[in-house]
Structures are given as C-alpha cells and as structure tokens.
Amino acid sequence: EETGEDENYEFGKGDFTEHACRYCGVQNPACVVRCNMPSCRKWFCNSRGNTSGSHIVNHLVRAKHKEVCLHKDSPLGETILECYNCGCRNVFLLGFISAKTESVVVLLCREPCLSVNALKDMNWDLSQWCPLIDDRCFLPWLVKVPSEQEQLRARQVTAQQINKVEELWKTNPDASLEDLEKPGVDDEPQPVALKYEDAYQYQNVFAPLIKLEADYDKMMKESQSKDNVTIRWDVGLNKKRIAYFVFPKEDNELRLVPGDELRLRYSGDAAHPAWQSVGHVIKLTAQEEVALELRASQGVPIDLNHGFSVDFVWKSTSFDRMQGAMKNFAVDETSVSGYIYHHLLGHEVELQIVRNTLPRRFGAPGLPELNASQVFAVKSVLQKPISLIQGPPGTGKTVTSAAIVYHMAKQGQGQVLVCAPSNVAVDQLAEKISSTGLKVVRLCAKSREAVSSPVEHLTLHYQVRHLDTSEKSELHKLQQLKDEQGELSSSDEKKFKALKRATEREILQSADVICCTCVGAGDPRLANFRFRQVLIDESTQATEPECLIPLVLGVKQVVLVGDHCQLGPVIMCKKAARAGLAQSLFERLVLLGLKPFRLQVQYRMHPSLSEFPSNSFYEGTLQNGVTINERQSLGIDFPWPVPNRPMFFYVQMGQEEISASGTSYLNRTEAANVEKIVTTFLRSGVVPSQIGVITPYEGQRAYIVNYMSRNGSLRQQLYKEIEVASVDSFQGREKDFIILSCVRSNEHQGIGFLNDPRRLNVALTRARYGIVILGNPKVLSKQPLWNCLLTHYKERECLVEGPLNNLKQSMVQFQKPKKMYN
Amino acid sequence: SIQVRQKVVEVDPKEAEDFDRDLRALMQESVESRRLEIRARPTLNMMIPMNVFDGTKDPRAIDGESSEETVDEDGGTSALSNKVRVKVLMKKGNKQQTKHMFIPRESSLIQSTKQQEAAELEE
Ligand SMILES: [Zn+2]
Ligand SMILES: [Zn+2]
Ligand SMILES: [Zn+2]
Numbered sequence: 027e028e029t030g031e032d033e034n035y036e037f038g039k040g041d042f043t044e045h046a047c048r049y050c051g052v053q054n055p056a057c058v059v060r061c062n063m064p065s066c067r068k069w070f071c072n073s074r075g076n077t078s079g080s081h082i083v084n085h086l087v088r089a090k091h092k093e094v095c096l097h098k099d100s101p102l103g104e105t106i107l108e109c110y111n112c113g114c115r116n117v118f119l120l121g122f123i124s125a126k127t128e129s130v131v132v133l134l135c136r137e138p139c140l141s142v143n144a145l146k147d148m149n150w151d152l153s154q155w156c157p158l159i160d161d162r163c164f165l166p167w168l169v170k171v172p173s174e175q176e177q178l179r180a181r182q183v184t185a186q187q188i189n190k191v192e193e194l195w196k197t198n199p200d201a202s203l204e205d206l207e208k209p210g211v212d213d214e215p216q217p218v219a220l221k222y223e224d225a226y227q228y229q230n231v232f233a234p235l236i237k238l239e240a241d242y243d244k245m246m247k248e249s250q251s252k253d254n255v256t257i258r259w260d261v262g263l264n265k266k267r268i269a270y271f272v273f274p275k276e277d278n279e280l281r282l283v284p285g286d287e288l289r290l291r292y293s294g295d296a297a298h299p300a301w302q303s304v305g306h307v308i309k310l311t312a313q314e315e316v317a318l319e320l321r322a323s324q325g326v327p328i329d330l331n332h333g334f335s336v337d338f339v340w341k342s343t344s345f346d347r348m349q350g351a352m353k354n355f356a357v358d359e360t361s362v363s364g365y366i367y368h369h370l371l372g373h374e375v376e377l378q379i380v381r382n383t384l385p386r387r388f389g390a391p392g393l394p395e396l397n398a399s400q401v402f403a404v405k406s407v408l409q410k411p412i413s414l415i416q417g418p419p420g421t422g423k424t425v426t427s428a429a430i431v432y433h434m435a436k437q438g439q440g441q442v443l444v445c446a447p448s449n450v451a452v453d454q455l456a457e458k459i460s461s462t463g464l465k466v467v468r469l470c471a472k473s474r475e476a477v478s479s480p481v482e483h484l485t486l487h488y489q490v491r492h493l494d495t496s497e498k499s500e501l502h503k504l505q506q507l508k509d510e511q512g513e514l515s516s517s518d519e520k521k522f523k524a525l526k527r528a529t530e531r532e533i534l535q536s537a538d539v540i541c542c543t544c545v546g547a548g549d550p551r552l553a554n555f556r557f558r559q560v561l562i563d564e565s566t567q568a569t570e571p572e573c574l575i576p577l578v579l580g581v582k583q584v585v586l587v588g589d590h591c592q593l594g595p596v597i598m599c600k601k602a603a604r605a606g607l608a609q610s611l612f613e614r615l616v617l618l619g620l621k622p623f624r625l626q627v628q629y630r631m632h633p634s635l636s637e638f639p640s641n642s643f644y645e646g647t648l649q650n651g652v653t654i655n656e657r658q659s660l661g662i663d664f665p666w667p668v669p670n671r672p673m674f675f676y677v678q679m680g681q682e683e684i685s686a687s688g689t690s691y692l693n694r695t696e697a698a699n700v701e702k703i704v705t706t707f708l709r710s711g712v713v714p715s716q717i718g719v720i721t722p723y724e725g726q727r728a729y730i731v732n733y734m735s736r737n738g739s740l741r742q743q744l745y746k747e748i749e750v751a752s753v754d755s756f757q758g759r760e761k762d763f764i765i766l767s768c769v770r771s772n773e774h775q776g777i778g779f780l781n782d783p784r785r786l787n788v789a790l791t792r793a794r795y796g797i798v799i800l801g802n803p804k805v806l807s808k809q810p811l812w813n814c815l816l817t818h819y820k821e822r823e824c825l826v827e828g829p830l831n832n833l834k835q836s837m838v839q840f841q842k843p844k845k846m847y848n
Numbered sequence: 849s850i851q852v853r854q855k856v857v858e859v860d861p862k863e864a865e866d867f868d869r870d871l872r873a874l875m876q877e878s879v880e881s882r883r884l885e886i887r888a889r890p891t892l893n894m895m896i897p898m899n900v901f902d903g904t905k906d907p908r909a910i911d912g913e914s915s916e917e918t919v920d921e922d923g924g925t926s927a928l929s930n931k932v933r934v935k936v937l938m939k940k941g942n943k944q945q946t947k948h949m950f951i952p953r954e955s956s957l958i959q960s961t962k963q964q965e966a967a968e969l970e971e
Contacts, residue, residue, distance in 0.1 A: 078864035079871065087871045092878065102936060102947050110937060111893050118878040124957045129934040131949075131957060132894075137882040148894065154956045162871065167931075167951050185863035600866055690872065781861045 062093035079162030218606030221372030242599035347548030348571035419791035420630025672796030690725030714747035718761030768801030807840035
C-alpha cells in the first residue's frame, strides 16, 4: 500500500522551485501567491494544512505583511491585488463587488471606498461585498486550495513550526524550516514546576514569567491610544473635573476598569495651547461611557469637545509587588512559617495540626445557618495550617469564608487578612464579614478612592474622613480646607499628610479584619503589619506570585478558597501562559496531593439546570439545596418545551460574521432570536434585572444591545436595562434567566472561547430559574464536552428548533467529537 | 489511482484562537489606519472601459462544466462544479484590463444566484 508520505521527496532549500510554498512546498501556480512585502517576497499556498488559516494567511498575519501578488500562470496573471478605485493593496481590506446587471467584478477596499456614496448610484452592487480573505483563507476560486493529494505530499507543518520559522525570518529571511531543529532558536522560558528546591529556584522560574507578562501588558496598554475622542465635561462633588467619553472595547480582553489611569491630551489649535492631564477612571456608565476624574483642574479646555486623544498610563505596581513578594519569600525567614514554606515548595512535611480550641458551633452571628459540608469545611480548616476550599457555583463560599474568618478573628491571634484578586469579590466578602459584627476595614488602592463602592462605610479612606469630625480635629479642618481650595500650602499639606497617616494607622490597627485585593496587600500602608491568618477567596483566579503577596506578611495559617473548575487567571502573554503562569497556586497544591474541601450543596440553580454541570465538572457530587418548587417561575408564561425543565438548546444555523470593527464576531440570526426570547420573557412579566444575556464575543454583545433596542417591540428602556456581557464578567454572579448566544458557526475554525470547559461551566451555572442556549449543534458537537451537553439536552427533549411559539424537537445530526485537548 | 492513507487534521484550539486574535487585530489595525489616513471624502476613480458592459450575454458566461474547471478540489465529493464566468476589471498602472475568471454559482457575488434564492424563498 502506498502512503501519502514520499520518502524521496526532498525539502532541502536548493530543491525548492522559487514559487513553492515556504511552509509546505506545494508549488502548483494556481495555488500560490507571493507576499509583496519588498523585504519578504516569499511564496505561500492557500492550503490550511494542520492550521486553522491557510498558509498565505498564516504568513501575512504572523509577519504582519499585507500585500500579495498572483502567479504569472494563474488565471489573472501576475497581478498585485489592489482596490480598483483607490489602489489600496491591503488584502485585509479588499473584497470583490459585482456589477448589478453584468458578470463583471472588481476589487474594492472596504475602508473607505465601500462607503463612497457615489458608488451606490452607479452600476455596482455594494451590498454583496465579498471579502478576499474569508474563513482565514483566500477565496478559493481566486487562489485554489491544493488538492488533497498535493496536500498529503506536502510537508506537514504545525502551527508551532510556523510560529517559530516566522520568528526566525525576522533575523534571517533565508532560513528554512530545517533550521528550526538547530539549537538556540527556541527561547521559551523555563516552565513552572510542581516542586521547587527552594524559594530561590521558585523565584528563578516565576520572576521571568512575571516580567514577560508585565512587558506584554505594558506593550498592549501603551498601544491602546485613541485619537479623535469626543469629550463631555462635568464637575464632581469634590470639585474635580470629570471627562466623559467612549473608549471602544475589543475582544483582546483589555477592559478598562475603575482605577485605571489614562492620559487625556489636546494637541492645541489657534485658540488653545496644547494640553494634557492624567486622571483615574472612576466609573463606566451604562451607556458605555468612561468617566475620568482629572488630577489637575487648572487649564482644562472645557470649551472644547472634539479632537482629544486618550492614552493608557501603564503602571508596574502590581508586577513590582509580585516580584517583591517572591523576593521576601526567598530572603526573609519570617515571611511565612516553616511549615507553609516547605508545603508551598512541594517538600515532604510532617502533617501539622493547629492547636486551637474549636468553637462549639461553627456558624457565625449575622450569617445564615451552615449546612453539613460547610460546617465540615469550617471545622477542618480551623485545625490545619494550610487548606483549600472548593466552592462550586452557588454553594455559599462567601458565607463559609466569612464564618471561617469570624472564628479565626475570635482566636485572638491578631488581625486576619482577607484578600481576593478582584475588587468586587473583596467588597462582597468585606460586607459578609462585617455582618458578623467584626470590625472590618476595607483598604482600597489610592487610585480607587473616588470609585464608588457598595461597602464605602468600611473603606479606610471613608473612615479616616469620618473618624473625628469635631471642631477640634486638626485633620478634619485641614481636609475641609483642602476640599474647598483644591490644595493646601506646603506646610499645611505636610501636616495634613502626617495626620492622615497616623489616623490611617490607628484605624487599621484597631480592626479585627483587613480586606483588600491580593495586590493591595502589598500596599505600603500595610508594610509594618503582620498577619498570621490569611484567607484568599477566588484564589483560582490569581497567579501564584499574586497569591504570594498577602502570604509573605508572616502567615502561619492560610485558607485558599476557589474553584479550579471555573475560570482561571487571565494571562495575556502567550509565552508566559504556555510556561504555566495561568496555573494557580490552588491548582498546584491540588496536584501536590492537598485535597480541597468541596462545598456540595448548591442553592442557585433549578435542579434540572444543575444536573449537567454536576455530572460533567463535579463528578456528580453537587446536591440541590433548592427544590423544583422553589425554582418554579410562577405566573411566567414561557414556551419551555418540557414543563418543569426550564431549559432548552435552540438550534441556530445562521452564519457567523466578522464584526464591523474587524476584531470580533457576530451572528445575526442568533441576535434576532435573543431579542425574541427576551421580549417573550418581558411580556410574561419578567423584569430586565432578572435576565442576563451571555455571549463570548464583544462583536455579538454590541450587536445584540443595538439590535434589541432598535427592533424590540417593547419600550426601548426595558431592553437597555438588560445586562449583556461576556462569560468572564458573569463569573461569581447569578441571574434568574440566562440566554447564552454561542455565535460561532463555521466548519474550519474552532468554537473559540467556548472550547474551554471551565468557561462552559461558568456559562451554564449562572441561571437560577431557566436557561436558553442558542448555537449551531453541527459545529459545537465536534467538541467532546459540547457533544455531551447537546446529547443531554436531546435526551431530555430539550433540543429544539423552529419559531419560538412553535418549538419542535430538532433531529439535527451531531458530528463525531474530536479528541479532547487539554 | 493511488490509495492515500487518511490523515486526521487536528487544529490545536489554543493556537487557533491565538491566531484568530492576531488576525482580527491586523484587520482592525488596517481599518483604523485607513480611517485616520483618509480624512477627506474619498474620491471616486472608477473609470470603466466602455466595452465592459456592452457585451450582453456571452453564451459561455454561464458555464456548467467548462473543460478546465471540472477538476474539483474536494476530490469530487460535490459533483456539481457549477461555475459562472465573470470579467475581472483591473488596472495596470493607468490602463484598465479585463480578465476572465470562474466563480462558483453559489457565491453571493453572483446576481443570478440571489434572484434564484429569492424565488426559492417565495415558495
Ligand atoms: Zn503551503
Ligand atoms: Zn511576507
Ligand atoms: Zn479603495
């Protein structure tokens, strides 16, 4: 039997025909194009091989080259592809249009020529503009895809090899794929390990990864400048100037959050000098506007509204604190107890029991009664120097954490430090702990003091202002003066700062519990504090070095709370992520054999909704603390295909598209059906705040928001109040009804974000009363987990199609799932 | 013909996702740089040679199975290679050129297909 591999086929440099694909060697002139970048001029074919994009598209994307030339023997002859109207050669902008009546086509760029009004009046049909690059491949009728025979004969290159050879070409344009085998090319950082010799080795591994991530973050943020920004001016209660403007979002996960620092610039004109000021984001409005509080109120050109530029001000603080924590961990013996030191490094240590008198009951005042698994977790944790609590969705991990903190604080070992990676989680926890009657101080970053918080009364800056407001208080007087004048004389300012520092210290010292983010634990105001007991919530969403910051303040007993079956930390730098920075400390401790206490009773989801997540992510251990009756949406008339099973998978066959910004995806059919479902809910008496629409793509999110308020048959305001957001921004939260729009619907590329089982888990576990999933089963069923989910819905007669008022069970065939990736 | 062992193409989803992100970033950068570049209204420069639109219906314009187009890339699984011949208008320097090319009938570019679809929808 012949095989596709031909042993005698030589791939040495010299044997290549000039126009052979530089990746795979295919040399059929109809299948190849030449990169037209003068320094490059390499040929590539239009086959996908083992990658999601064709070889030429792979090259253009990786090398950031944008022009191509067709082969002289191709149907169009040797031709540089360009816009017929303006001559633009950027293939990412080009597409074909045809004449309205004749079989004549031309290439036209989509920006700006496609929007030239005069063209519409001519003979051309602009509505069917057909992009040159579609589904990550050149139009196959323009540049042929090599036959299967040709592809099998060609070199089988992987995406990794392509990445590497592209990297190599930057310094050596003539390099071949063979050169990759030579040593020294691959400079991947040292990956994380399970165990470390000592904290120096630990630092040697993690410090470069943090550096990589910091560099990437800096590069990303500093390249986020926006020009031509339009400003709306306002004045805050503290008399500071506030600039409102829209800062477009993208899928690349860089989201503005309150506390971020931005620089606002005006380049000047005849009547105005050039001006700039730095400010902090204090909120993001429902209209997606950013509110920036400016630091300086002098000389602000408030008579102007247009032509401003906005830059990101990158700050290294969080990364510096991680590096600092690792250094402390290594050099300071007292940073953590000996037991914890060895345990964290994966050394064999004799099991230790913390000798504490246990309370008689494990609940705490002001908190709901604990269930058996919660009591067990609290009790066990109090006796162990290091423990993990896994809290699946809706299992009351905040209450459990608060109870643990309550009992720790009552043991009289000093103040307890409570952290989480996100501010939202810290606020929630601070509130719960405070309701037990403990004295809680919430320490916020200075940049977030103007950001409103649900636990404002607990914040340090609020308490400093309200500790002593009597006539006699010098601090109060100076504060008032500063508020009125905007600034103080230098001697007053000095006095004010000293008094403020002393008051802060006083308040912090008298607290039972201090709550802050993990990075916040590195705040200089805590520099002289020691914390023997530390609890970190959402610890599975923090990187290891981030988790280390609150630990190196002298910890003897640590509790990590989280759920490694939900989303982990977001790492932007691929190299750092590949090397393992995305693995949390919690996960590594699990791998080291530390068994988490799992909270087992969920109080959120209708039992029908918890069944699949329980079986797929928690070995079937999740029990229901709510009954079907408690989760029956009385008086809500919604066409659930099976009464008592408030869930269905709504089969959608509409196409995905690249969104207008070119950076994301949308799916019009799904969006239209989301609107119909939302309207049906609203008509039946559900209020907007009960509904959440989840979609993994920014393009679809924006499209749905827009579509609903334009096309929804009810009052616009109702649709505007409905939260439409990414899976990630719903983590840790719940809604009564969830509508999930999957968007992706294509044959060749994956299903994107939805491929991550942990993301699917989060998406499926947000709803209390009911869930509707919209997606294309033909595409989704290729992924094993989605295949299971679809089968689950089908077996329960909840896989449906047709109009919403006449849903019928769908007979759509699933595809065989591919092998599971990790 | 030769028997070829079937290979399983597996795309690493992580790589694919990364690639996709880069592709989208490049697209956006392209669009945005153009938006900034061209402040003024773009001008119309669509000179069309007279003879392009005069050629009424070429009998070969709709080409069911033209000689060179019958080789199907998909290895003949979809037997119908139903293609339409179109004129492609190009510029070489200042000169206009017309070339011929075959486009699949189902391409949205092709007007007749759209009409066909419209007819089907009405049924
Ligand atoms: Zn190739
Ligand atoms: Zn190139
Ligand atoms: Zn153009």
